[in-house]
Amino acid sequence: MEFLIPGLRHFLVLGSILFALGMYGVLSRRNAIGILLNIELMLNGVNLLFVAFARYLSSEQELAGQMFAIFIITQAAAEAAVGLAIIIAIYRQRRTIQVDQLDLMKG
Amino acid sequence: MLASNDPFTTFVGTLAFWISAIASIAAAYMMVARIKNLIRAALALTTVLGGVALMYALLGADFLAVAQLVVYVGAIMVLIIFAIFMTPGQIDVPGLVGTGQRLGAMAVAIGVGAISVWVVVITPWKVRDSLLDIPTAESLGGLMLTRYVLPFEIASLLLTVALIGAIVIARED
Amino acid sequence: MVSLALAILVLPLLAFLVIVFVTWDYKFPSAAVAIVAIGIAMVLALLVVFPQVMAGQTDHAEISWLRLLPANAPAGGTEPFLRLGVAVDPLAAIMLVVVTVVSFLVHVYSRSYMIEHGHLDPGYSRFFAYLSLFTFSMLVVVLSNNLLFLFIGWELVGLCSYLLIGFWYDRTARRSVHLLPPWVAAKKAFITTRVGDVGFLIGLIILWNTGGTLQLSQLFEQAEAKTGPLFAASLLGQPVLFWACLCLFAGAVGKSGQFPLHVWLPDAMEGPTPVSALIHAATMVAAGVYLVARTYPLFEAVPQALSVVAVIGGFTAIFAASMGLASNDIKRVLAYSTVSQLGYMMLALGAGSLAAGMFHLFTHAFFKALLFLAAGSVIHAVGTNDITEMGGLRRFMPRTYYTMAIGSLSLAGFPLFAGFWSKDDVLAAAASRAGPILLAFGVITVFLTAFYTFRMFFLTFHGKFRGPVTAAVETVGHHPATIDAETHEAGLHESDGWMTVPLIVLAIPALLVGFWGSPLFNSGFQRFLEGSNYVETQPNLVLAVLGAVLAIAGIGAAWAWYGARAYVTEPLTRFGMAYRVLNRRYYIDEFYMWLIDKGAIGLSYAVAVFDREGLDGLVNGVASAFASGGRALRTAQTGRVQNYGLALFGGMAVIALVLVIVPLVRP
Numbered sequence: 001m002e003f004l005i006p007g008l009r010h011f012l013v014l015g016s017i018l019f020a021l022g023m024y025g026v027l028s029r030r031n032a033i034g035i036l037l038n039i040e041l042m043l044n045g046v047n048l049l050f051v052a053f054a055r056y057l058s059s060e061q062e063l064a065g066q067m068f069a070i071f072i073i074t075q076a077a078a079e080a081a082v083g084l085a086i087i088i089a090i091y092r093q094r095r096t097i098q099v100d101q102l103d104l105m106k107g
Numbered sequence: 108m109l110a111s112n113d114p115f116t117t118f119v120g121t122l123a124f125w126i127s128a129i130a131s132i133a134a135a136y137m138m139v140a141r142i143k144n145l146i147r148a149a150l151a152l153t154t155v156l157g158g159v160a161l162m163y164a165l166l167g168a169d170f171l172a173v174a175q176l177v178v179y180v181g182a183i184m185v186l187i188i189f190a191i192f193m194t195p196g197q198i199d200v201p202g203l204v205g206t207g208q209r210l211g212a213m214a215v216a217i218g219v220g221a222i223s224v225w226v227v228v229i230t231p232w233k234v235r236d237s238l239l240d241i242p243t244a245e246s247l248g249g250l251m252l253t254r255y256v257l258p259f260e261i262a263s264l265l266l267t268v269a270l271i272g273a274i275v276i277a278r279e280d
Numbered sequence: 281m282v283s284l285a286l287a288i289l290v291l292p293l294l295a296f297l298v299i300v301f302v303t304w305d306y307k308f309p310s311a312a313v314a315i316v317a318i319g320i321a322m323v324l325a326l327l328v329v330f331p332q333v334m335a336g337q338t339d340h341a342e343i344s345w346l347r348l349l350p351a352n353a354p355a356g357g358t359e360p361f362l363r364l365g366v367a368v369d370p371l372a373a374i375m376l377v378v379v380t381v382v383s384f385l386v387h388v389y390s391r392s393y394m395i396e397h398g399h400l401d402p403g404y405s406r407f408f409a410y411l412s413l414f415t416f417s418m419l420v421v422v423l424s425n426n427l428l429f430l431f432i433g434w435e436l437v438g439l440c441s442y443l444l445i446g447f448w449y450d451r452t453a454r455r456s457v458h459l460l461p462p463w464v465a466a467k468k469a470f471i472t473t474r475v476g477d478v479g480f481l482i483g484l485i486i487l488w489n490t491g492g493t494l495q496l497s498q499l500f501e502q503a504e505a506k507t508g509p510l511f512a513a514s515l516l517g518q519p520v521l522f523w524a525c526l527c528l529f530a531g532a533v534g535k536s537g538q539f540p541l542h543v544w545l546p547d548a549m550e551g552p553t554p555v556s557a558l559i560h561a562a563t564m565v566a567a568g569v570y571l572v573a574r575t576y577p578l579f580e581a582v583p584q585a586l587s588v589v590a591v592i593g594g595f596t597a598i599f600a601a602s603m604g605l606a607s608n609d610i611k612r613v614l615a616y617s618t619v620s621q622l623g624y625m626m627l628a629l630g631a632g633s634l635a636a637g638m639f640h641l642f643t644h645a646f647f648k649a650l651l652f653l654a655a656g657s658v659i660h661a662v663g664t665n666d667i668t669e670m671g672g673l674r675r676f677m678p679r680t681y682y683t684m685a686i687g688s689l690s691l692a693g694f695p696l697f698a699g700f701w702s703k704d705d706v707l708a709a710a711a712s713r714a715g716p717i718l719l720a721f722g723v724i725t726v727f728l729t730a731f732y733t734f735r736m737f738f739l740t741f742h743g744k745f746r747g748p749v750t751a752a753v754e755t756v757g758h759h760p761a762t763i764d765a766e767t768h769e770a771g772l773h774e775s776d777g778w779m780t781v782p783l784i785v786l787a788i789p790a791l792l793v794g795f796w797g798s799p800l801f802n803s804g805f806q807r808f809l810e811g812s813n814y815v816e817t818q819p820n821l822v823l824a825v826l827g828a829v830l831a832i833a834g835i836g837a838a839w840a841w842y843g844a845r846a847y848v849t850e851p852l853t854r855f856g857m858a859y860r861v862l863n864r865r866y867y868i869d870e871f872y873m874w875l876i877d878k879g880a881i882g883l884s885y886a887v888a889v890f891d892r893e894g895l896d897g898l899v900n901g902v903a904s905a906f907a908s909g910g911r912a913l914r915t916a917q918t919g920r921v922q923n924y925g926l927a928l929f930g931g932m933a934v935i936a937l938v939l940v941i942v943p944l945v946r947p
Contacts, residue, residue: 005117006109006124008234011166012227014128018135018155020220025139027212027926033145033191035922037152040183041135044159047175055166056234063246066168067255070247073178074262078269080183084190085277091194092279103919211926218933222940 011052018045032087032097036080043076109165124165131158145191149184156180167240170247281339284329285368285423288376291321292383292415299409308391310405314412315387321415322380325373333373334808340367340425342495363495364432367425370809374638375422375570378645382562383415385782389653390554392778393660407447411558414440418563421570427484427494430571434531437564438477442470444559445551462550469544476534476541483527490520496575503581511581518584525578525585528571529592536568537619538626539596543869545619546603549611549665553656556611561618561648566641569625573641576634590630594710594718597623599866601728605735606852606862609665610655613736617691618648620725624706627722633709635806635814639797640702642805646793647690647699650786654684657775657783658740667739671847674741677774681741683783688737690790692730693831698794704827705797705806708820726827730834738843746847 022045025038047069054065091097109120131154138151156179163172251259295317303309342365368376390411394401401407417440420433446466460468488494490509491502502510503521511519532538537545548560559565572579572589579585597620604616621644628637657680658673659665674681690699703726710719774780797805799819807814841851852859861867916927 004125005121006165008232009227010124010128011162013224014131014162016220016223016227017132018159020216020223021132021135021139023219023929024212024216027215027922027929028139028209029922031145033187033194034148037148037187038139040179040187041138041152041155044156044179048159048162051163051166051168051171055168057232058235063243063250066171066243066247067250067258069163069168069171070174070251071258071262073174074266077178077183078265080186081273082269082276084186085273085275088190088193088277097194099922100920102921106917106919208922208926211930215926215930215933219929219936222933222936226940 008052008056011055012049015045015048015052018042018048021045030098030100032090032099032102033084035099036083036087040076040080043072047072120165123161127158127161127165131155131162134158146188149188149191153180153184156184168243170242170244281329281332281337281368282341282366284324285339285366285372285376288321288324288329288380289366289416289419289423291317292412292419295412296409296416299405299412304405304409307400307404310408311387311391314408315384315391317412318380318384318387318415321419322384325376325380329368330373330377333368333370338367338369340369340497341365342426345428362428363426364424364429365426365495366423366429367496368423370811371570371573371638372422374642374809375566376419378566378642379415379418379422379563382645382649382786383411383418383558385649385785386554386558386653387411389557389656389779389782390552392776393552393554393656396660403447407444407552410440410443410447411554414444414559414564418567421567425496427487427496427499427575430574431480431484434480434535434567434571435477437567438470438473438535441473441548441559441564442466444555445469445548447551447555460547460550465544465547465550469548472541472544473534476531479527479530479534480532483524483531486520486524486527490524499575500577503578506581519582521578522582522585525575525582526588528575528578529585529589532568532571532626533592534568535571536565536622536626537596538568538592538623539599540868542596542600542619543865543872546607546612546615546865549609549615553611553652553659556615557649557652557656560615561652562645565618565622566625566645569622569629569637569641572626572629573634573638576629579629580632586630586632588630590627590710590714590718593623593626593628593630594714594721595623596620597627597725598721598728599623601725601732603862603865604732605728606859608668608850610658610667610670610736610740611652611665613667613732614648614651614655617651617729617733620729621648621691624703624722624725627714627718628706628709631709631712631714631718633705633713635797635803635810636702636705636709638809639805640706642797643690643698643702643790643794646786647687647697647790650683650687650783650790651691653779653786654680654687654783657779658684660775660779661773667736668847668850669746670740671743672741672745677741679774679780679783683780683787684737684741686787687790688733690794692733692835693726693827694730694835695828695831696794698790698792700828700831701794701798704820704824707823707827708817711820711823712817723823723826723830727830727834730831731838734835734838735842738838739847742843743846 019042022038022040022042025041026035029035029038050065050068050072052065054063054069058064087097090102094102096102109117109124134151134154138148138155142148142151156175160172160175160180163169163175292314295314298313299310303313342363344361345364346362348362387408390407394404394407414437417433417436421430421437422433424430424433443466446463449463449466451462484494487499487510490512491499492509493499499510502508510521510524514520514523534541545560545565549556551559579589600616600619600623604613604620607613607616621640625637625640625644628640657677658670661677661680662670662673664670686697690697693700693703707719707722707726710722795801797803803814850859864870916923918924
């Protein structure tokens with residue numbers, strides 16, 4: 001029954017699963033915003049890993065993992081803003097944001 | 108909470124963990140593989156984000172948990188939903204790509220996930236002795252202005268640039 | 281005396297340069313320049329150089345031309361130089377006289393020959409320029425005492441022959457009897473002699489590499505020593521010198537039209553007749569014989585080489601004579617005759633008698649030149665080369681008739697004429713050293729020579745004129761005459777003085793020069809030529825009588841068939857197939873063309889295929905490989921971000937896998 005009590009490994013596994021699910025989503029969604037959603041999922045998975053490491057592995061005052069997580073959240077916000085702006089601009093141009101129709105770089 | 112001596116607290120914490128974990132994974136799975144409607148997918152993601160916030164709390168990152176809720180759920184998801192509304196006609200279109208890509212994606216995702224999980228489980232982590240839960244806000248603030256001042260400044264610059272950039276790109280002209 | 285020799289050498293060259301740069305647009309002045317230049321050279325040669333040499337003086341001089349890098353210096357050589365030099369000795373003096381005299385007379389003759397219907401040939405100046413250049417080249421060959429210098433002259437002579445044979449380069453095949461247009465004949469001549477020249481060059485290289493020098497005097501020293509690098513054993517156990525001599529002889533075979541490289545001479549008759557007289561009778565074709573004579577000590581050191589020379593010469597003599605029987609072109613008959621007589625000269629040389637060979641060359645130059653020029657006179661009057669369309673010309677061209685008679689008698693070997701003495705010498709040499717078969721060839725050829733020569737003579741001058749009425753072409757300055765319908769003898773005139781005087785001048789030596797080498801004058805020519813090497817021999821009376829008898833018999837037979845009867849059909853056609861074979865020159869031309877077609881052209885075709893399919897295919901294949909590779913790789917550029925993302929993450933997964941697995945496998 002000891003394995004039920006969450007330890008480092010549990011958090012790490014959870015983070016990894018979220019990351020993997022996010023990866024699958026990024027690669028299989030057709031809608032650009034959907035891809036963005038999955039990117040956010042991946043980032044969250046990674047954040048979880050960082051914080052878990054910070055909690056279980058670093059010394060008392062270190063908290064490096066949490067710093068990482070903060071900055072990743074910051075960056076995610078900036079990225080979402082710019083990414084969505086781009087998507088909107090593309091939508092205005094081409095009336096579509098299905099990524100398999102945005103293949104001008106083909107060949 | 109999980110490091111507490113009190114067995115009841117530990118029990119609550121454990122329960123909270125498992126419920127949240129299963130909910131997160133289920134929501135994530137639904138969002139990735141089943142939900143076609145974008146708005147619903149966004150809401151599923153919001154669920155995951157909430158679950159992750161709970162995880163932070165269980166890990167003793169109190170400041171981070173709140174920040175997660177405020178920034179991610181409160182701002183980013185709202186942003187995304189706004190964007191979804193601004194690109195209509197896309198919501199009901201099925202969101203899955205061709206077979207080859209899907210299989211490749213599945214293989215890669217399963218591969219990466221499996222490797223990560225396996226490595227995590229195998230490795231003999233050296234967990235530190237004392238796992239006290241203490242408030243982190245003060246420490247984080249201090250660190251941010253001493254050791255991590257450079258990333259801090261750069262992050263602020265990044266946000267400024269992103270702000271301006273997003274406005275410029277999305278502007279109607 | 282070397283300076284005099286150089287003056288003689290340079291005069292024709294100067295004439296060439298003057299004609300090309302100064303008098304090109306003026307016709308008669310060009311002729312005058314050439315005639316004067318060669319005239320002075322002739323005078324110098326006849327009246328100054330020749331007497332001096334007869335008195336026993338000889339001279340030579342060399343210059344160093346190119347200095348070679350020490351690495352390229354020959355193995356046994358003394359110093360790394362390529363040299364050029366001239367020498368004047370009896371052999372050279374004799375040739376000097378021959379070349380200058382015949383060349384002068386041909387120049388004079390050409391002044392009128394190159395005028396047709398009262399119009400000067402458009403290439404009049406060019407003709408004299410080429411003649412002068414040729415004379416210069418031939419003199420280089422004659423005077424050189426260094427094989428390299430000789431080779432240079434040799435090549436120049438070949439060039440001039442090409443230029444002069446193809447002189448009327450814009451003509452297609454002229455008349456029915458002729459088969460090749462002049463420019464094709466010129467190419468044929470040049471290429472055929474080229475085959476020989478390659479051999480010559482190889483011989484030069486062999487001599488240079490083993491002997492270390494191309495200076496004749498030094499080579500002779502090595503040859504006489506009978507030991508040394510030149511005598512090292514080589515292919516088939518023969519000494520190196522043997523192969524060198526054989527290669528040099530190859531050049532002679534080409535230039536002198538011996539079998540199997542004789543094919544160009546008959547077709548070379550497409551050139552103007554003065555050219556045939558000068559080049560293909562008296563001088564250039566004699567260059568081959570002269571080469572063997574000049575390098576005679578080398579040949580004497582390897583007697584096997586001399587045997588080869590004799591065999592080829594003897595065979596060629598009878599071979600060419602047989603073809604002369606079946607030809608209806610007056611110049612062709614003379615061409616075959618030239619080849620045949622050159623064969624005699626080679627036979628004599630190969631039989632060990634330098635004197636006999638050169639003596640025959642000497643007499644032959646005069647009477648053959650005479651015959652050609654006379655034939656030219658006939659052609660100029662009648663307008664055709666075909667003897668079946670001639671006849672009865674003796675009434676209209678008496679000077680041509682008598683001079684040609686003298687020349688023909690000399691060629692046939694009629695007793696007391698020049699050709700008789702020299703031919704007898706040749707047969708005597710063959711009898712003593714050449715073996716019975718070759719002697720038989722030589723003897724039979726005497727008969728054949730007399731026969732075909734007088735066949736030609738009688739058909740041309742005797743009987744009735746068989747030509748078409750319109751064949752009566754104007755001669756020099758002649759206006760269209762009224763046609764005598766009864767006898768068809770319309771406007772056939774003797775040629776003018778410029779053409780007949782050289783004939784008369786040539787007739788004199790054709791008749792008399794043989795005496796100088798006859799026993800009646802104590803074989804003066806032979807003593808002069810061979811100097812200390814001269815060996816007293818008893819004249820062979822049997823052969824002399826036999827020769828005379830055969831010559832007379834040949835003339836008689838010709839008279840019986842051609843002189844006494846009217847010519848309706850060719851009597852020789854009764855021999856059917858044999859006649860046809862002779863007439864078609866044993867089909868050797870066809871055989872060579874077949875060889876070239878299969879060999880050279882087949883090879884070039886194979887190379888072309890290899891180049892096209894192989895090399896181009898390789899290059900194109902490389903290019904197309906790259907192109908298709910590129911096309912294949914391009915499929916990865918779908919333009920879709922997700923595909924790229926898959927590749928990205930996939931790669932990451934692989935790296936992660938490797939990072940995990942490797943420490944496990946190999947701790």
